[in-house]
Amino acid sequence: MKQISTRFSMAVHILSLISVNPNVTGDFIAGSVNTNPVVIRRIMGMLKKVGLVDVRPGVGGASLLKPPEEITLLDVYRAVNVIEQNQLFRVHEDPNVKCLVGRNIESVLQSELKEAQAAMEQRLAQTTLSQLTSRFN
């Protein structure tokens, strides 16, 4: 069973740490996430690319470029490219167009799957980073 990459959960972890302490280094984050620093840097690079964080090369540390109340789980999910638009479900390719079902299944099914994916993503959009960190204790 394939699952959505841990890049997403790690990215949320990273942003939570930066939110709580803007001075944490990649190595410290790696220690908290419990993985290799390169894995953290790769994800930080993606967060930087979409303008969620500013990273300080050389000196170390990073800061959020948006208030945590305005960063949603959907923003993070999109940032780390775990799932592209309308591609949560993979649909088999080239069904036989000579068959009634083969010629219709793709478009009919895709529209339903698109709705299902949208429902999931809209739920992610309802949760902000600050809501998460406020529940830490």
Add this chain to the structure above:
Amino acid sequence: MKQISTRFSMAVHILSLISVNPNVTGDFIAGSVNTNPVVIRRIMGMLKKVGLVDVRPGVGGASLLKPPEEITLLDVYRAVNVIEQNQLFRVHEDPNVKCLVGRNIESVLQSELKEAQAAMEQRLAQTTLSQLTSRFN
């Protein structure tokens, strides 16, 4: 980017075909889906296991064990084990419990991800096989 397996879309294709014509053989289905017959038989085995279809060994063909109005996309999705309960998102393991974030992230995030997955699955539950086949033309 990992996606949900085509087993799901193939299973919907298979059930649609059986619904339209209960006498189709696995080889015919394979021709419509455009894949190897063994792939079809494997999925048929899963559909049979959960009681969605009855397959006729030797003679060939299959039939639905529930009316197509009562088979939802969620039923099919569950049948083919593409995603287990509460496991759409993989979460990184063993974060550092000595860190405030590391010790809280897992439970706080999991509850949100669970909600997101549920939203997606509830949307799948709203669509029936008969709704799909009625849109074929």
Add this chain to the structure above:
DNA sequence: TTATGTTATAACTGTTATAGTTACAACAAG
């Protein structure tokens, strides 16, 4: 200027699920 501690990135590895394939056994009916 140099040493130190960072970030950035390329390249490689082992793991895993997938989708397809070949081969063959089991089965039902003419």
Add this chain to the structure above:
DNA sequence: CTTGTTGTAACTATAACAGTTATAACATAA
């Protein structure tokens, strides 16, 4: 007993992932 099915094991190639090593680039303090 022949034919056309279904059932299943075993193997393959592919692709994404997560981790690793190595090295370059960078910023600051001594």
